[in-house]
Amino acid sequence: MGHYSFKLPDLGEGIVESEVVDWYVSVGDTVEEDQHIADVMTDKATVELSAPVSGVIRNVGCEAGAMLAVGAELVLIETEGEGNAPEPTAQPAKAEPAVPAQPAAVAEPEPEIMAPVQKTTISHVPGRHEVLAAPSVRRRAREEDIDLGVVPGTGPAGRITNSDLDNFIAAGGMQAALPVSNLRAARSATTEVPIRGLRRMIAQKMVQSKRNIPHYSYIEEVDVSALEELRQHLNQNRKPHQPKLTLLPFIMQALTKVLPEFPFCNARYDDEREVLTQYEAVHIGIATMTEKGLMVPVVKHGESLDIWQSAAELSRIADAARDGSAKADELTGSTITITSLGAIGGIASTPVINAPETSIIGVNKLQERPVVHNGEIVVRKMMNLSSSFDHRVVDGYDAALMVQALKRLLENPASIFV
Structure with a gap:
């Protein structure tokens, strides 16, 4: 029994750090060699990273949305074979987000675009189920003036997909879902959407372009x-x-x-x-x-x-x-x-x-x-x-x-x- 420390690889193009966009494993999961474990953003491309060995995930280097330096530990895997890392003194129950070191002095500070690493807030509508939906689905629902709280979701854990929206609209939409007295009811739900992955990259490039280019x-x-x-x-x-x-x-x-x-x-x-x-x-x-x-x-x-x-x-x-x-x-x-x-x-x-x-x-x-x-x-x-x-x-x-x-x-x- 050993421990294998999988470091964030050099993805080329002079990159010194990358954003871990999505995790497909968590601490305690059993993985097979070459199993897809994470997506990492580099410039505009998303790179899929796979487990180098089979075993059990004992630590992940950061939460989804955080930046990780090249060479930093991405995951620690407990494996049947011989590992490349010493026995950990303590096995963390939960990954903590990586905190980038701050320089002693900055001549011209960059605007803070990086989003907080907490996950998207789930909207709560009184008397209805929790709403799980991707940002693109929420945006479409807003454009169609649809309350996602009344849309049946068929995805994992009840997640609402674009197909669910199509079926809801085809069945009559809000007119069929709500009584007339509720059609003009006030809405109060809010959603926090972390700006990360490609959206973060777009934001950074747009700011850079508009600031530097007349x-x-x-x-x-x-x-x-x-x-x-x-x-x-x-x-x-x-x-x-x-x-x-x-x-x-x-x-x-x-x-x-x-x-x-x-x-x-x-x-x-x-x-x-x-x-x-x-x-x-x-x-x-x-x-x-x-x-x-x-x-x-x-x-x-x-x-x-x-x-x-x-x-x-x-x-x-x-x-x-x-x-x-x-x-x-x-x-x-x-x-x-x-x-x-x-x-x-x-x-x-x-x-x-x-x-x-x-x-x-x-x-x-x-x-x-x-x-x-x-x-x-x-x-x-x-x-x-x-x-x-x-x-x-x-x-x-x-x-x-x-x-x-x-x-x-x-x-x-x-x-x-x-």
Whole structure:
């Protein structure tokens, strides 16, 4: 009988600490070698860690949501074989959260984004069961004005899932669940949601980007009537193996044509070294909403892809980001980013630059509007591009020229393929 101390491994990319996002074991559990025991966050990727030996968990290094230094003990396992750690003097009944050491002096303190490590508070509704639901389910319930206290849950321990919400709505929703006198009852339940994992990483990156980068935003409307005709024609005549085309592959193709003329917009800026690296390759980040939050999978070497390949790769990496199968390499290395909210994209937006890039192209919703075309007022399909640039290295005049060049290609789509 021995004890095996499993240290948090070096996950690469210069990482000195990582967040333990989720535990799948607790003290006293019996585990098998290679069993999935924890998820660890590194940059934007979640890494699954497995038990190195079989045995019984005797200690865990921190609670879910806490940061753990590389090389610190992740778990202590009591194993039948020979271990690598001395016999512990006391076996803790409960893991205590790791407390990071504070430096003696800080020249410029970082804003406190890290969430407390306590678990999400369960809402208590008088006369009803305890509500267990993921943050995404709670958000959807708020949007649908549904009281989760009256929704039957079919998940573990009665947890409410998105499927439970679908069934509840299909059965009549709140109208069927509550008497008329209670439909306007005051609500008082609150929920504390720890900001951790991907959401914590997003918060840190957004603060860093907005604080360090002087954003310059430029908004221009684009007549995409001809582009929409071409897109519909190509979709109607595509081959069975070819993916359906949205607007994004056309914008990606247009960017690969435009960016060689504006290399400072297809670049990454190193703040510390004060060096701008310009790229001939066009690695396009695609801002993608997932259940865990915003992720930016990357279409590598967009300049080497045709329109169909662009659409296929765009679909592949977006699906990988949503289902959690995206690899670290597929979530890093972008040189410019496209962000789009599709039909809810609004009239204009001011997208935040995906640091250390220098440019981001925001796509707003397409809508029919009356415009002056060839001297007449006609209805055309219009869409605004809302773009942001790092004003330290991209002058406003040059940013405007880049967007205008992109506009010309999108309004004359045949030129994209010349």
